Amino acid sequence: MLDVRRVNKSYGDFQVLRDISFSLGRGEAAVLIGPNGAGKTTLLRCIAGLLRYEGEILIEGIDISLEPIEAKKRIGYLPQVPPVRSDITGYELFNMYTELHGIDLDADEWFERFSLHDAMDLYIDEYSGGMRQRLFLMMTIAHDPSLVLMDEPMNNLDSLGKKLLIDVINDMKGRGKSFLISVHRVSDFVAYADEILVVDDGRLLFKGPITHLFESLGISRIFIYAPDGLEKRMMEEVGGRRIGENRVVVEAEDVHEAVIRLVNMGVKNFFIEEPGIDVIIRRLRRGEDGH
Amino acid sequence: MKTVISLAREEFLGGLRNRWILIYSLSYLLLAIAISPFSLAGLNILGMKAVGKVLSALINISLYLVPLISLITSTVAIVGDRETRYLEWLMSNPVSERAYLLGKFIGLGLSIAVATLLGFGVAGWFVILFLPPEDVSKYFLLISVALLLSVVYIAMGLLISVMSRTRYHALGTGFLIWFFTVFIFDLLMMSFLLSILNDPLIATLVATLNPIQGIRLNMISVIDPEMTFLGFTGVGELRENVWLVLGTSQAVVIGYTILFAGLAYLQLRRQDVI
Numbered sequence: 001m002l003d004v005r006r007v008n009k010s011y012g013d014f015q016v017l018r019d020i021s022f023s024l025g026r027g028e029a030a031v032l033i034g035p036n037g038a039g040k041t042t043l044l045r046c047i048a049g050l051l052r053y054e055g056e057i058l059i060e061g062i063d064i065s066l067e068p069i070e071a072k073k074r075i076g077y078l079p080q081v082p083p084v085r086s087d088i089t090g091y092e093l094f095n096m097y098t099e100l101h102g103i104d105l106d107a108d109e110w111f112e113r114f115s116l117h118d119a120m121d122l123y124i125d126e127y128s129g130g131m132r133q134r135l136f137l138m139m140t141i142a143h144d145p146s147l148v149l150m151d152e153p154m155n156n157l158d159s160l161g162k163k164l165l166i167d168v169i170n171d172m173k174g175r176g177k178s179f180l181i182s183v184h185r186v187s188d189f190v191a192y193a194d195e196i197l198v199v200d201d202g203r204l205l206f207k208g209p210i211t212h213l214f215e216s217l218g219i220s221r222i223f224i225y226a227p228d229g230l231e232k233r234m235m236e237e238v239g240g241r242r243i244g245e246n247r248v249v250v251e252a253e254d255v256h257e258a259v260i261r262l263v264n265m266g267v268k269n270f271f272i273e274e275p276g277i278d279v280i281i282r283r284l285r286r287g288e289d290g291h
Numbered sequence: 292m293k294t295v296i297s298l299a300r301e302e303f304l305g306g307l308r309n310r311w312i313l314i315y316s317l318s319y320l321l322l323a324i325a326i327s328p329f330s331l332a333g334l335n336i337l338g339m340k341a342v343g344k345v346l347s348a349l350i351n352i353s354l355y356l357v358p359l360i361s362l363i364t365s366t367v368a369i370v371g372d373r374e375t376r377y378l379e380w381l382m383s384n385p386v387s388e389r390a391y392l393l394g395k396f397i398g399l400g401l402s403i404a405v406a407t408l409l410g411f412g413v414a415g416w417f418v419i420l421f422l423p424p425e426d427v428s429k430y431f432l433l434i435s436v437a438l439l440l441s442v443v444y445i446a447m448g449l450l451i452s453v454m455s456r457t458r459y460h461a462l463g464t465g466f467l468i469w470f471f472t473v474f475i476f477d478l479l480m481m482s483f484l485l486s487i488l489n490d491p492l493i494a495t496l497v498a499t500l501n502p503i504q505g506i507r508l509n510m511i512s513v514i515d516p517e518m519t520f521l522g523f524t525g526v527g528e529l530r531e532n533v534w535l536v537l538g539t540s541q542a543v544v545i546g547y548t549i550l551f552a553g554l555a556y557l558q559l560r561r562q563d564v565i
Contacts, residue, residue: 045379045564045565048383049382049383050379050382050383050563050564050565051563051564051565052562052563068385068387069385069386069387070385072383072384072385072386073385075383077380077383079376079379079380079383081376082376082380083375083376083377083379083380084375084376085305085375085377086308087304087305087308087309088301088304088305092301092304093301096297096298096300096301097384099293099294099297100294100297100384100385100386101384101385102293136380139380
């Protein structure tokens with residue numbers, strides 16, 4: 001489906017992507033993680049045919065630098081920041097989009113599906129951030145692309161938008177479509193992704209099954225709401241550290257065991273901290289070194 | 292071609308909603324209303340000279356306004372799409388650089404044409420009311436020549452837009468070019484050429500390198516095919532070679548349009564979308 005071979009991208013002397021190679025199979029979904037400035041957006045833009053690069057990118061065997069129109073018919077791309085236009089309505093843009101792809105779609109039906117029916121005739125700058133994200137999500141997938149590229153798609157999405165996005169991923173994955181999604185929070189996609197790609201400083205540090213992520217996480221932090229009486233017990237019995245009034249943090253190597261102990265002690269309210277991208281990268285690196 | 296039509300229609304619609312084009316159209320409208328009745332009031336006394344007054348006033352207005360509005364709208368067209376991230380989204384769809392540029396060119400051209408026709412239209416109403424049919428056709432020919440001027444400036448503006456990183460940079464460059472071609476070129480080139488060459492024909496041919504001068508000559512020829520408007524330079528050799536001058540000026544305008552549009556296309560292909 002997607003083959004990225006030895007891709008390099010520079011802006012003058014500044015190299016943003018360094019020799020990146022990977023492939024993605026039919027029906028596979030991969031999340032792309034990395035710290036800010038690691039090259040995630042640049043990589044997605046290269047695959048979408050928006051940037052010049054050295055190397056080779058094939059979409060269903062079609063080289064996007066040689067046959068951009070054919071390749072782009074097979075791609076759906078959701079940019080990190082959806083465009084704002086004050087001179088065109090959502091309906092007019094959707095209409096143009098369908099013409100560009102040579103498809104005939106029922107606009108009413110699609111706007112309804114994305115809960116945008118009432119906003120069809122609004123100018124795009126009149127849409128809220130979440131509505132705009134939904135509009136462009138709709139125009140990322142309505143032509144039924146084989147490969148969907150999304151750059152931090154959860155941005156601005158409310159719960160309705162998030163549900164829509166997840167429904168879209170599930171539905172399309174089931175029909176053999178592939179996804180490459182740049183994410184800020186891995187947990188948003190951990191249930192839907194098969195692969196994880198870690199990019200740092202323009203290099204692909206790691207590519208592997210997302211299950212590897214769980215194995216590499218190591219120590220997790222659990223934040224607990226501990227009402228009077230419980231706070232002291234937490235600190236004495238499970239080695240908790242007080243971080244504020246009725247608030248305790250516990251660091252646990254085995255989250256499963258720690259959660260059982262906490263529940264047995266009567267703790268009802270807690271959440272497990274999602275490790276930051278930098279922590280994940282550090283742990284994945286450590287894991288790789290260990291192997 | 293379907294892609295070009297879609298993009299041109301979207302640009303055209305956007306153009307009609309653009310406040311600059313609205314201001315442009317209204318300015319024309321007001322100026323045309325102001326000029327026409329006053330000039331036509333003297334029609335009975337002055338005969339055809341009054342028609343010349345109306346039309347020459349409109350020529351002068353269009354020689355300032357058409358390049359200005361064409362540059363304002365076209366210089367921000369591509370860089371604006373880039374700044375709003377619209378270009379990033381659009382070019383991820385099956386759209387070639389050529390289709391995008393052509394769509395912009397046609398859409399902008401049509402929106403300026405409609406705005407010009409609307410503005411000129413009111414003056415046209417006076418003209419149709421008071422003038423014989425042959426002068427009405429001259430009037431519409433004059434509008435067509437004005438639109439030819441907008442075509443070359445749109446191409447110039449699109450090249451500036453492709454090469455600019457911000458819309459302020461693009462607008463600034465566009466305004467400088469407008470100022471140079473409308474005001475400075477006349478002052479510098481005409482005095483220089485006439486003093487050095489001392490040959491009105493060659494001087495006029497060189498002057499047509501400025502598209503505004505070329506279009507001005509074409510407009511004058513519409514009203515006055517004998518070119519008596521040119522005064523001293525309108526006599527003798529120049530008047531005998533009027534078709535050479537007009538042909539050259541038209542070729543220069545078309546040549547510039549192809550050159551600027553071609554360079555814009557090459558630059559667009561060469562650079563990253565965002």
